[in-house]
Amino acid sequence: MTTDTRTGGRARTPAPRRGLLRLLGPAFVAAVAYVDPGNVAANLTAGAGYGYLLLWVLVAANAMAVLVQYLSAKLSVVSGRTMPELLRERLGTPARLAYWGQAELVAVATDLAEVIGGAVALNLLFGTPLLVGGLITGAASLLLLTLHNRVGVRWFEAAVVALLLVVVAGFVSGVVLAPPDPGEAAAGLVPRFAGPETVLLAASMLGATVMPHAIYLHSAMARDHHGAVEAASTRRVLRATRVDVAAALVVAGVVNISMLLLAASALRGVEGTDTLEGAHAAVLGSLGGGAALLFAIGLLASGLASTSVGAYAGSVIMQGLLRVDVPLLVRRLVTLVPALVCLAVGVDPTRALVVSQVVLSFGIPFALVPLVRLTGDRSLMGEHVNRRGTRVAAAAAVTLVVALNAALLHLTLLG
Template identity: 40%
Template sequence: MSDPSPHSASRPGWKSPRAGNGADGGSDNGSDSSLPEVYRSVHVPDGGKWLRRFLAFAGPGYMISVGYMDPGNWATDIAGGSRFGYTLLAVILLSNLMAILLQALSVRLGIATGFDLAQACRAHYSKPVNFALWVACELAIIACDLAEVIGTAIALQLLFGIPLIAGALITAFDAFLLLILMNKGFRFLEAFVISLLIVIAVCFTVQIVAAAPPLAAVLRGFVPSPEIVTNREALYVAIGIIGATVMPHNLYLHSSIVQTRAYPHSDAGRRDAIRWATIDSTLALMLALFINAAILIVAASTFHDAGYTNVTEIGEAFRLLSPLLGVGIASTLFALALLASGLNSTVTATLAGQIVMEGFLRLRIPAWARRLITRGIAIVPVVVVTAIYGDKGTTNLLLLSQVILSMQLPFAVIPLVRFVSDKRKMGAFVIPWWVKVLAWVVASVIVSLNVKLLVDTVTG
């Protein structure tokens, strides 16, 4: 972990985000690095078989894939499948391709510069701008935490009959989950996340087999249909799917955790690390594509094909699954996957919160304290809304959390694309012109659709 690691603050395109550490802003000992407690803690073999190098870099991609299948995405996928059948599978595919590109850019920034996205913002923007970006990002993390609390509370209610308020309060105890896992090493943390992802994948594989959707209809669903644009309701749900896909905190998270690998800090070493880390994230996001598509396919084949075209709530889907599929365990598997999704999202959101606070403010507080504060802020509105409006209120609260995430997304995507497009900041690792054009197109589409989703939600 003590391997010298010169930061890119000494490059002409960057100013130092680390006051008091010398003229170049880097201490070269990892203490000012992103997540210093696990910085360069994972050994990368020199040469050898490709499989060993692939496995050394495998892990971070699966951690960020969690954000693409968190409880906030479930409602939109269920609504899309029950209302429009397989039509919106093309939208899930498109949004996933966008996510693959943005996460690849996040990998490139972290490995090429030695900065995570929050540190890069601190090294580029003024203090007022950085403070505004930090506030926006913290709001997004709280909104993400809100979705996790609701999702986990609903899962506990469905599995064990625990009231929503009690379930929300129970989620406070997972504040210590990340602390326990981190103490065992970053590889153990990655293994925990991957294990829960496997649980989710197995649960939905069983449900797809039970649903037995028509293969031809599923394949046609991945081909864009004019109905997505001409049908106003379909367009609105499509916007919701795209708007809820790219999680802003994932861009901060990914640019940091790729630096847990002890790759050589030469141009050749960084180039090799970027290649393997990009492969890792691409494969992981293909798993996320499978999960999101599986949710929509199960909803389409189970609800839409049976005439239930207005299923929009997670609890309603749980109650209908087993009777319609004729498989008693189907609803239980659905709720188990939701619980695994909520627990996984808790881990990654906590890490993202630490990265954002340290990157923007250079402020470090104990992980358990930060976790309790963030989780407490998320639990209070869930308890209050549930007490006043009942279970229906949590559905609206879940929608609100996605709107808040949509509001923050431009503040993460635009700086990321701007940094990796700047040759002064990236040097030899600047993205090619065609990738730059594609990245700005993707950023424009995502931001425009999120703005429309926000306006439509506010105006009813």
Template identity: 40%
Template sequence: MEIVTNEKSVSKPESGWAKERNSVSLPEVYKSVSIPKKGSFLRKLLAFAGPGYLVAVGYMDPGNWATSLAGGSAFSYSLLSVILISNLMAILLQALSARLGIATGRDLAQACRDHFSKPVNFSLWILCELAIAACDLAEVIGSAIALQLLFGLPLLAGVLITSLDVMLVLLLQNKGFRYIEAIVIAFIATIMVCFGIEMFLSKPDIAAVVGGFVPSAEIVKNPEMLYIALGILGATVMPHNLYLHSSIVQTRHYEETTEGKRSAIKFATIDSTVALMLALFVNAAILILAAAAFHTTGHTEVAEIQDAHQLLTPLLGTGLASILFAVALLASGQNSTLTGTLAGQIVMEGFLNIRLKPWIRRLITRLIAIIPAVIVIAIYGEKGSGDLLILSQVILSLQLSFAVIPLVMFTSDKKKMGPFVAPKWMGVSAWVVAVIIAVLNAYLLYGTIF
């Protein structure tokens, strides 16, 4: 296995940072997308558009589907408010992630390597690798389920086929970063069209949908509802997305001046906010579909993706509903695999300052996900796939605070951020979110185990 140390010198130590920034993040695409110095607001916004959509992929991956299906089938539209609150938290944290990357020229992993000791960094790296593997596990199983639903392939065969998508990732990476962004946006558009049609076919109660976005005290009072709500929250914010976003915003060739960075932060924040609102639509649509198709017809215990697929055709009266559901699931799984590769590269280079060849890095990540999937499906059959999806979300929940807390620490530190330190309202809000996420994920983990 060839390991290459990344030693490109790019700057001297800035005030507040302990070490020299001796490497750039994702060097093969660093500053590769040009930004017009002059032009309209829209032209500049389009130049910055892209990274936010790669981030949004993690908020609509197959791991989120089970919680939204369970919430909608069991409690109708009541948990839409939880999806909305989770999304607002995500918008805040991703805005901080973009701010860190642009202001300091460091991704979150590089910032951690500078600030923490070697043992702490190694521990954070291991935790992040586990989170990426868990997310990849959800993508593998989601894609395999979609292939089974569309073409009747055995689940085990679908899992093995998904290992071949490494070639797609490498091909796109060689062509340029804009190609990766384009395919991701195309997949997101596919998912949105599928669920747009699904919502039309399911004819949801519009008044009830609007009411569902208003938080209710019943969520806290009802233990079962609270548990699913915590699952939705815990599965929404993806820890590796914080590392990913702080790196890929640096693919833009903005001016390295105070005004240039300030403008880049503004446009990157708009980009991620718009993209995450689209993710909100997808997650809400899954829950609305489950509420309209399942809850109203008495099917209140639908949580498995396969069960939802089987019930859609008889309940909505058309085979198109089931096909669109499976197509959206396949697009979701394939989309997430692109961003998982990049995140793995970022955290390895950032925490350890070493680089693996892209195909080796991708193969390692995918094997870590495929091996447990193959073993569980071979022993327990298809029922085990649902349990694996739940396990992947628990692992993600465990790691989340270890990414959120350093991010909030760094972006609230004036010595590290200089004139780009997060505004006080933003910093306070982020600390509140960090505490809420830590407490709720601990509760979710306790409930899952006991």
């Protein structure tokens, strides 16, 4: 047994040789964060209101997400620690508490979107009151988290991936039934805006796609999935990680783009499509009951899977930054209560979803900048430190996020 300073003194033992499929999984769990109800609200609102105009935002955000999620997983595979743990070691107490505060706000915004989405889906499927639906969504996520704690990470991954497949079926089927216009879709790949509202939607779509909590989560999932990795095995695991991330985010990207294409082709100009309920009614009227049922089922699976993943990310952040192990039920309630309050007081669910994604967009730089710096630290990453091309791409991603948020602030708050 040897001691590796990269793991804070913990022994790292050789990982058994495993087939490629056994090395896959963490990225698919993280990818659930990219197809949550906030994505549904933002993408449908953008497509129904502005057609294919903002398709380029989804393509750019998904490309950015591939880079970000790979760096997150690489960080933990090489160092043996999660990103929050590494930040705790490098930040003083005031900075660490401030950083945790913004991360906690991001976790609340994340859960707001996911619980509200699950509640709306239950209302569409069964007529369940929104508040009751929020409670059911929270309870279901608690059961999934219990599965992770008691049965193990592999079963948790399997359950989440199964829900992800339901989400894929629920939303991609709509595009099959209502194919988009190829010429207009191609025109949507040209970057442009059409007023302040489209900037708000773009920031919402970016926040819903490159989600801050997924960055923290993926570093923990990769560590839990792969366990201790011997230096000689690191390259092999990183190769598998690249495949894992690319495959998972292709799936997430297809779902997101399908949402916008569906709204642009079948819901554009239809009155009331600025809400999830209205979009469901429009799908029902345009494509029939089967498509509407798949839409609602996909939304429900999205809410159940993503709220479980979000709550797990919250515990990773708190444990890593503060070294505080909070009981599962308490951790679940911390971020669940604000969502339930919104449902109880009658806040418009879809608007709350879109605004929550804007909050997430503002949280992205706080996760992305440290990630880029940590993976660019040769003393931590050794031979796996980011190369020049990766550093340039990461800097471009950070610049895009900051610029979009600055434009959003100017146009919607000061303009």
